[in-house]
Structures are given as C-alpha cells and as structure tokens.
Amino acid sequence: MYLKLSVKNTESDFVKKIEEISGENLMKCNQCGKCSAGCPSVSRMESLPNQVIRRVQLGDESVLEDDTIWLCASCFTCAVRCPKGVDLSKVMEALRLLTLRKNVNYTQIEKIPRDELEVLPPIALVSNFRKMTS
Ligand code: SF4
Ligand code: SF4
Known part of the structure; x- marks a missing residue:
C-alpha cells in the first residue's frame, strides 16, 4: 500500500520576487548565524542579517520597513562567511530595489x-x- 504525499508549494510571490532579483535560493539558509556574527553594521540594525533572511523566507514583507536593509554596507562579509553559499548582500540589495522601484526614497x-x-x-x-x- 502506498501513502501518497502531496507537497504544496507555499513560497509566496514576495519570496519568489526576492529570489528572482537577487539570484539567490533563500531556502538554502539554515539560520546558522555566521552572517550576523561577522557583519560590521549589526550593532545599528533593527534585525540581525540572519533574521532578515528568515523573515523573507516566511514571506514577511514588513522587513521592507526596517532600517536594517539600508544600513547594510554591501561589504560582502556575510557572503564570504556563509557555509551554504547564500549571498545575503544580494538579498539586501533586492529588498532595497523592491522599495526603490516603488519610487520610495530612503x-x-x-x-x-x-x-x-x-x-x-x-x-x-x-x-x-x-x-x-x-
Ligand atoms: S551565514 Fe548563510 S546559512 Fe548562515 S544564517 Fe547567514 S545566510 Fe543563513
Ligand atoms: S553585506 Fe550587509 S549584511 Fe552582509 S555583512 Fe556586510 S553589512 Fe552586513
């Protein structure tokens, strides 16, 4: 007897858009926290960089309202440290672009x-x- 499993694709349009713009697979992130541990801007951020990616994974669009995405210095430290090969600096850039494309200036x-x-x-x-x- 076979048990048929149906797996629904629950990825939201928001997640798909960020993945499309950044070129990154967000679901590779396993929340190890190495990006946050090395980020030079973290002391001024509302959310830690790994929290930003978690919120995007969950489709939480309120992440766009955080100062965090604007305080990212695009230094690529997170990209170099990530053991899963996720370039978080590109995700931060994608989040900024989504806002700027609506003609909202920071x-x-x-x-x-x-x-x-x-x-x-x-x-x-x-x-x-x-x-x-x-
Ligand atoms: S270092 Fe990579 S895998 Fe670890 S939390 Fe940051 S983005 Fe996710
Ligand atoms: S690119 Fe941005 S999020 Fe990544 S380590 Fe640098 S400042 Fe932090």
Whole structure:
C-alpha cells in the first residue's frame, strides 16, 4: 500500500520576487548565524542579517520597513562567511530595489541639513544617492 504525499508549494510571490532579483535560493539558509556574527553594521540594525533572511523566507514583507536593509554596507562579509553559499548582500540589495522601484526614497535629499551638506565628502553623498534613491 502506498501513502501518497502531496507537497504544496507555499513560497509566496514576495519570496519568489526576492529570489528572482537577487539570484539567490533563500531556502538554502539554515539560520546558522555566521552572517550576523561577522557583519560590521549589526550593532545599528533593527534585525540581525540572519533574521532578515528568515523573515523573507516566511514571506514577511514588513522587513521592507526596517532600517536594517539600508544600513547594510554591501561589504560582502556575510557572503564570504556563509557555509551554504547564500549571498545575503544580494538579498539586501533586492529588498532595497523592491522599495526603490516603488519610487520610495530612503534618503530625502531636500531634508539633509545645510551644515551637514557642507562637511560631507561629495563621494559619500553620491554613493548614498545611488544606493538609496530611485
Ligand atoms: S551565514 Fe548563510 S546559512 Fe548562515 S544564517 Fe547567514 S545566510 Fe543563513
Ligand atoms: S553585506 Fe550587509 S549584511 Fe552582509 S555583512 Fe556586510 S553589512 Fe552586513
């Protein structure tokens, strides 16, 4: 006698979109935490990098509202450390792109105080605008 198992594909559109943009298979992540242990920006993040990927795996779109995805420095430390070959920096980039494609800017240029504009290195401003504005 055979027991027929039916496995439903429960991956949400959100998960599929992030996998499509990042080119990463999110389900390879086993939550070992090595990415978070080596991340230089982690002390200022609302969620740890491994928590970000877990929330995306679960289809939790509220992850887009966290500052965390914008505080990622795209340093690739997580990608180098991951034993499962997941490039989390690409996942963070995909999450930012999903927001920017809706014409939502993280940096609002007009709100940067003039005294800060006078002391900030131009290259910092340029890279900020490239990464955080649509
Ligand atoms: S290092 Fe890789 S497998 Fe481990 S939690 Fe981070 S993304 Fe997941
Ligand atoms: S790429 Fe982003 S998430 Fe990964 S270690 Fe660097 S700052 Fe942290």
